[in-house]
Amino acid sequence: MISIQQADFSLQQEYEALRADCPTIGAIVTFTGLMRDFNQGDDIQGLFLEHYPGMTEKSLADICSQARDRWPVEQIRIIHRIGELRPSDQIVFVGVSGQHRGEAFAACEFIMDYLKTRAPFWKREITREGSRWVDARDSDTDAAERWQK
């Protein structure tokens, strides 16, 4: 299930849903991305997350289906927040359940790497001096390209 929302989320609630009543599940891997208060040498006071409604959901669904083609996982859950966020806020959640840990780890990291480089979200940082669009990072592109080898 994929959610794009302004509201915060509860890790426990998502975890319970991934775990729910399925005794074949042996492994649950979760990733939570939090807002840091520091980037490129500046204090960050806040963040604004813009996205492309419609395409966002489509691209995340496509990333999930690619993950499922690669690994036999059970459930996948993605939540991405949009709008205004403050330091230490939760931004993104990816949770994967599966029979074995290797698959759950790989699928979870793959989804994050692809989300970072393919899902249409853009961050605008608010600093003391004003606001600025965040630049894409080469390290994210490199992380995503690893999976194509």
Added chain:
Amino acid sequence: MISIQQADFSLQQEYEALRADCPTIGAIVTFTGLMRDFNQGDDIQGLFLEHYPGMTEKSLADICSQARDRWPVEQIRIIHRIGELRPSDQIVFVGVSGQHRGEAFAACEFIMDYLKTRAPFWKREITREGSRWVDARDSDTDAAERWQK
């Protein structure tokens, strides 16, 4: 922090501790291992986990310190339950927080792979026909050896 305990644990509580008041943290990865009700073709009714008190803590501390030598992570939390467990019970938790996701993913998976092959725990499964010691898996040895390349 490392805990070997009979009691269950709360993912939310562990997550909150990893997240606590540290706005430089951008990523938290958690792994939870659950008891499956099926192994090698048989229904499993329960599990008994034996360990080597003293060495268990020592080996997990050593695995953590190896992870820290490899990746600049913030906090590491390991919980492993012992004694009697039932299907769907939580068995093990590894949580890692860090500035960036790649490091947190790698450290968390590394710790699990090493725990599986180096920490002195032994599982005894209870089936309808009686009980039996679980055999070590080659796939776990392979997973741990990956990190030595």
Added chain:
Amino acid sequence: MIRIKYFARLREAVGQREESLPLPESVATVTDLRDFLGRRDEAWQQAMQMGGLLVAVNQTVVDWNQPLSGDEEVAFFPPVTGG
């Protein structure tokens, strides 16, 4: 009609969120559309040459030689930075 959307830094640079227009005669591909828009004025020209610019047709990122028939949703945007 082609429906065109602009996002993030690009949206600010062109001062527009979206628009619709009939497919111009000179436009057969998304590259043609970008060039067409870039001829509007200097701000547009600079914006449409933004480094790393991406284009999506009907909400899927495509190559710059993707053909257009005139009834698509086309979006231009800078590299993504979510997550």
Added chain:
Amino acid sequence: MIRIKYFARLREAVGQREESLPLPESVATVTDLRDFLGRRDEAWQQAMQMGGLLVAVNQTVVDWNQPLSGDEEVAFFPPVTGG
């Protein structure tokens, strides 16, 4: 005195959880100790030849040529299966 511990399948096979004994004259390494214990009777012999058997000295897994001085905690156990 050497303190010896046995775990899991091995503990059951030798019917013992732990014991202490003075270092036997013939024992200079952990392999010597394994062989010494294996000479007790047939059950011990079979147990101490268990496939994949591991040995830890003072709670650290060591190679089979690890020397013993006579004042260690030595543990024998099958491959681990936690997690």
